[in-house]
Amino acid sequence: MSGTSLDGVDGVLCRWDESDRWHGVVAHVHQPFEADFQAQLLALQASGPDELHRAALAGNALARRYAEVVERLLQQAAMPASQVRAVGAHGQTVRHQPLAFDGVGYTSQINNPALLAERCGIDVIADFRSRDLAAGGQGAPLVPTFHHAVFGDPNRTLALVNIGGISNLTLLQAGLAPRGWDVGPGNVLMDLWTIRHLGRTYDEGGRWAASGQVLPGLLNALLAEPFLALSPPKSTGRDLFHASWLDAHLARSARSAEPADVQATLCAYTAQSIAGDLLRLQLQVDELLVCGGGALNGELMRQLQAALARTPVLSSDERGLPPLQVEAAAFAWLAHQHLRRQAASEPAVTGARGPRILGCCYPGY
Structure with missing residues (x-):
């Protein structure tokens, strides 16, 4: 998870048992953003010259940082990538305009989940918010x-x-x-x-x-x-x-x-x-x-x-869950719900017409 604070990436490795019961966080890594990359992300919060080009390259750079965090988590837990079912990768929100302009609006998270899947060899679940928007919701909060x-x-x-x-x-x-x-x-x-x-x-x-x-x-x-x-x-x-x-x-x-x-x-x-x-x-x-x-x-x-x-x-x-791990763990949980084909949004929260399965899967092979 990398959130609106723009301070860096928090990654967690979470475990579920064979009955799909959550057993908590196994490992946690925080990787700060360098000042120049933080400035690039901040600049994308507003319109500017050639922003599509800049956003695409920033998405690539973010995916590489995500991949580094995944690698560090696996090293910390002494676990091979083959034992990980999926990576939940939210991306970096740069615009959030739900229901605006045309009744649907949009939410934009820069990311390159295909590159992340290629780097990690693990299925990547990304784009968690847009399905809720399509159903008339805010797309947030999802936690x-x-x-x-x-x-x-x-x-x-x-x-x-x-x-x-x-x-x-x-x-x-x-x-x-x-x-x-x-x-x-x-x-x-x-x-x-x-x-x-x-x-x-x-x-x-x-x-x-x-x-x-x-x-x-x-x-x-x-x-x-x-x-x-x-x-x-x-x-x-x-x-x-x-x-x-x-x-x-x-x-x-x-x-x-x-x-x-x-x-x-x-x-x-x-x-x-x-x-x-x-x-x-x-x-x-x-x-x-x-x-x-x-x-x-x-x-x-x-x-x-x-x-x-x-x-x-x-x-x-x-x-039982340290404050800097909660949101990253939430997106691991959302990815797990996607794999189970279980709805993860709550209409009472987002205002959508009903609960929806969130995210898109990018296979790791």
Whole structure:
């Protein structure tokens, strides 16, 4: 998995038994993106010269990085490629416009799954989102069905939030289909601001945010973003939350603000967006599990817990799956569902006309 944070590739090797019961993660590899490749991917988030050519070459380069991660996973697990049934390869989302323009819209993930299959000699399942779009859905988020399979508890109401570049929330209630939607920015604005002012790719532990003061006027302006008030199903990405969006808000509400205070406000924005969605449900949620890079941001976790005083806020690590492995494991699970010819989308999440088998298979031989 390589997500909207654009920080690199997380790969996991997952095991199922002969009865198709998930037995968890066997190995995990993280491979960061080099700064120049990260810049290439970021540039493809907006229209530019010769972008079809640039996207095709970036897809090739991404597939080579995926292949390197697969090789490292197999080495770590001392496992031959012949024992792996498939690789689930999501690709890198560069545009996400579901239901827009013509009623179907599109979602675009650069990738070259054929090249990945050729490099690995393993079947590759890719293009997970477009089938849901064709059925009238958002194509996102796709992880709630995995969350339900792995974390669901018949005796408790649980929520999970994946805080990558974008935050997406899953609600698991006993006896009900999972619900889920994109909340809004996760790390994307905080990372952008950290790169701009500190020259680092992220605010480690949220310490820079913790050093500043929240700017109420800016926070209220950010919270007034119309996307946050939309009812699910809904999904978003860098198409909406990007540098120009942030700069326009700063020009109106915080022109001369200290950079640390802006970072503190962006951290509060992510926390309050998530907490606000949960509080509006007016449900007694027994536990909020946090995964993705946001789970490693101590200040963000502190703010989430402060906003949700009655709900314990825990890292997914506390329930057996480290936060940086969850989304990659979800796409392994989606690939497994494809191999079983089992639907993996949830209409209550994406708004599609029904559940669908997701992905396309590129044989490894």
